[in-house]
Amino acid sequence: MTLASLERGRKYLIHNVNTSDPDIQRLMVLGLVEGAEVELASAAIGGDPMEFRMFGNAISLRREQALQFDVTTAGAGE
Amino acid sequence: MSLLLAQVSSEQVTRVSADQISVRRHPSAAIAVVGNPNSGKSTLFNRLTGLRQKTGNYPGVTVEKHVGVVKLENAAFELIDLPGMFALSAHSLEERIACDVVMGRITDMERPVGIIAVVDTTHLYQGLYLVQQLMELELPLLVALTMTDAAEAGGIRIDIDALQRRLGGITVCPVVATTGQGMDALRAAIATLPDAAKPELPTFWEELQAASEELARDMPATVPRVEIERALIERNSDLAEEVTNYLGDDGAQRMEAIRQRIFGSVPPLANEARRRYAWVRDVLDEVQHSAPTITTWGSHLAAFMNRPVPGTIGLFVVMAVVFQAVFAWATPLMDAIETGTAFIGVLVASSLPDGAVSSFLSDGIIAGVGSVIVFLPQIMILFLFIIVLEDSGYLARAAYLMDRVMRSVGLSGQSIIPMVSSFACAVPGIMATRVIPNRRDRIATILAAPFMTCSARLPVYALLIAAFVPAQSVGLFNLQGIVLFGLYMLGIVTGLLTALMLRKTALHGPKPTFALMLPEFRRPNMQTVLIQLLGRAMIFLKRAGTVIFAVAVVVWALAYYPRSDDIAATLTQQQSLAAASLSDDALSEALSRFENEAAAAQLEQSWLGRAGKVVEPAFKPLGWDWKISAAVIAGFPAREVIIAVLGTVYAVGGEADESTLAGRLQSASWPDGRAVFTLPMVIGLLIFYACCLQCAATLAVIRRETNSWRWPLFAWGYMTSLGYLGALLVYQLGTNS
Numbered sequence: 001m002t003l004a005s006l007e008r009g010r011k012y013l014i015h016n017v018n019t020s021d022p023d024i025q026r027l028m029v030l031g032l033v034e035g036a037e038v039e040l041a042s043a044a045i046g047g048d049p050m051e052f053r054m055f056g057n058a059i060s061l062r063r064e065q066a067l068q069f070d071v072t073t074a075g076a077g078e
Numbered sequence: 079m080s081l082l083l084a085q086v087s088s089e090q091v092t093r094v095s096a097d098q099i100s101v102r103r104h105p106s107a108a109i110a111v112v113g114n115p116n117s118g119k120s121t122l123f124n125r126l127t128g129l130r131q132k133t134g135n136y137p138g139v140t141v142e143k144h145v146g147v148v149k150l151e152n153a154a155f156e157l158i159d160l161p162g163m164f165a166l167s168a169h170s171l172e173e174r175i176a177c178d179v180v181m182g183r184i185t186d187m188e189r190p191v192g193i194i195a196v197v198d199t200t201h202l203y204q205g206l207y208l209v210q211q212l213m214e215l216e217l218p219l220l221v222a223l224t225m226t227d228a229a230e231a232g233g234i235r236i237d238i239d240a241l242q243r244r245l246g247g248i249t250v251c252p253v254v255a256t257t258g259q260g261m262d263a264l265r266a267a268i269a270t271l272p273d274a275a276k277p278e279l280p281t282f283w284e285e286l287q288a289a290s291e292e293l294a295r296d297m298p299a300t301v302p303r304v305e306i307e308r309a310l311i312e313r314n315s316d317l318a319e320e321v322t323n324y325l326g327d328d329g330a331q332r333m334e335a336i337r338q339r340i341f342g343s344v345p346p347l348a349n350e351a352r353r354r355y356a357w358v359r360d361v362l363d364e365v366q367h368s369a370p371t372i373t374t375w376g377s378h379l380a381a382f383m384n385r386p387v388p389g390t391i392g393l394f395v396v397m398a399v400v401f402q403a404v405f406a407w408a409t410p411l412m413d414a415i416e417t418g419t420a421f422i423g424v425l426v427a428s429s430l431p432d433g434a435v436s437s438f439l440s441d442g443i444i445a446g447v448g449s450v451i452v453f454l455p456q457i458m459i460l461f462l463f464i465i466v467l468e469d470s471g472y473l474a475r476a477a478y479l480m481d482r483v484m485r486s487v488g489l490s491g492q493s494i495i496p497m498v499s500s501f502a503c504a505v506p507g508i509m510a511t512r513v514i515p516n517r518r519d520r521i522a523t524i525l526a527a528p529f530m531t532c533s534a535r536l537p538v539y540a541l542l543i544a545a546f547v548p549a550q551s552v553g554l555f556n557l558q559g560i561v562l563f564g565l566y567m568l569g570i571v572t573g574l575l576t577a578l579m580l581r582k583t584a585l586h587g588p589k590p591t592f593a594l595m596l597p598e599f600r601r602p603n604m605q606t607v608l609i610q611l612l613g614r615a616m617i618f619l620k621r622a623g624t625v626i627f628a629v630a631v632v633v634w635a636l637a638y639y640p641r642s643d644d645i646a647a648t649l650t651q652q653q654s655l656a657a658a659s660l661s662d663d664a665l666s667e668a669l670s671r672f673e674n675e676a677a678a679a680q681l682e683q684s685w686l687g688r689a690g691k692v693v694e695p696a697f698k699p700l701g702w703d704w705k706i707s708a709a710v711i712a713g714f715p716a717r718e719v720i721i722a723v724l725g726t727v728y729a730v731g732g733e734a735d736e737s738t739l740a741g742r743l744q745s746a747s748w749p750d751g752r753a754v755f756t757l758p759m760v761i762g763l764l765i766f767y768a769c770c771l772q773c774a775a776t777l778a779v780i781r782r783e784t785n786s787w788r789w790p791l792f793a794w795g796y797m798t799s800l801g802y803l804g805a806l807l808v809y810q811l812g813t814n815s
Contacts (some may be wrong), residue, residue, distance in 0.1 A: 024348075026351070028348050029164060030204065031207065044479050055202070056203065058598075065593065
């Protein structure tokens, strides 16, 4: 599953990033890398863009970008 | 040691005399203040420097440079408050400048002698990423850990000793910039910073560090290792080109070979981020205790305001309040300024003999200054709101909430603030586009912004609507109100369609991405707000004020010269005749009528009046006579001028109030007796005003922000044609059908 389909209130771990797009690389510089723990905080009307939290930081992404991050629930605290 | 802060008395603000500042402005004593956006960097900077600061520009770019002086017990240093940045791999122009400053790559600017890294304790994750990169700059470095109060409230405890050890032995000072806690220790650390040992580098990527070491041996000693590293990672940067050139003929191949060996097929930047954040997580595990689950009033508010529906409703309420404030609160002040300048103008005119000097002072200089400061109340209120919203963390939320809407016209949520600001004035609106990292996005926003109904259009709308649109009610609404609302909508729709059209054609490109850090809500710091407010007001006065003033003087000259002696002689004759035959009220009424008629006659044969007659044929299809044409020409550099010119040309005096002018306009007629101001012509004129870019200050700021004449010229041509065609269409359809 990807960042775009998180359930609110649960924590996830990024385990794979599609790095080909320079904009995605920038998001990695902002901290969305493999091993980062993320959760869904909110979404704008229509569910896009979405707001994620990672280590106390809040970042908003559009759905199409969120799709580039694979996440897993394994290893992340509930 | 956990995060225990010594109670310190709030710092004493000591003033430095001007000569001390100039001594300390010696560039060799500059320290850079670096940090993530919203890390509390500016608040800390203001705390340290107080009002001993000034705002300028970095050479060749529009990024503002904030410099201040920190006065310590035995020393004073120049502090440079760099734009907020996340990493040395710069993404926006502001980040680029910040990187160039710390690397010493700005012309005419010495490299700083030390760096204060400002890190938000509640956002250590991104903060430490930047700190790790800053450590590689091989400059004396200290970390100011801000928002320690918020962190403590949220249950975060930081082991400062462990953090100092992991950061290669550099000093870490926990502070609360808003209250002054920990500032004494920070000041003491700053005093010794330039002599502090350079940080011991953490190993985050042995191969890369070894490779840059190896390359450094073949380069002049002045090339810092960090530049080589960045050149390897950022293949297409200017830096990469420079570093490659140092290596001589086979430089490009050598660099490429190293990249291939180290990065393989993975993009270097992605690789770097992975490596560094792995280190950051490792450090966090050691120094940060308890999970950062912060629940403050801010996070509760954020949680509520982030729900889609309450958030969107909240956004509209906030925008409505800003609008209300900008237009309603500013009106009494603006009226007072207008009355004041008119009064001073009359005073000056009456105390000097009639003639060019008197007219130049009262109608040129004083009216010119007045036309600049009349905008200040609105601009200051707008800036105040924007700064407060920005500092409280709300602006980013607004961009987030509006992204979906703006995306439909090819823009992103970040364009919303420039657009909203432009309802007061396009100049600050266009300056606010700097936060938009994508160039195409930014230019499309810049070209859409002048369509928003700015406050200078409002008097023109008010005059024409009051005079020609019947005040009848249509359902619940008033027709005049509906027309005004329609004009606002026309501006918004045309602006957005313009952006869409540009994004499909000249500015075609990949959809802009939208990644925005959303700061916590927090109470804005009053000192920071006021300092920023004054700074921005000064910039507005410098950028727009000078242009508006110059334009007012030029328009005055065009409307004043050449003078006709015949008209002046006739006026004198009429005056003496009237004085002989009339008295009291009748006399003064006759005198002012003669004066106004003479002024109208003078204007008719002035350069402006002649120009109006020359272009009349071009504007005749729109239903305009030479008088309107002249007024419109005068309004091209500054649209609000049209009212004063219409007042003069219709002989009701330059300071005519709207009701007398409206009456005169209603009775204006063509030589054959037809009324000039018919409804189709007036609607056309309004559309012309809604579309046209009649503002030299806006043109100047577009030129500045896009760094070329191409876009201001395009905007001017495009908007003028659009206004002309709109007016033509309405007049012809309305008159001939």
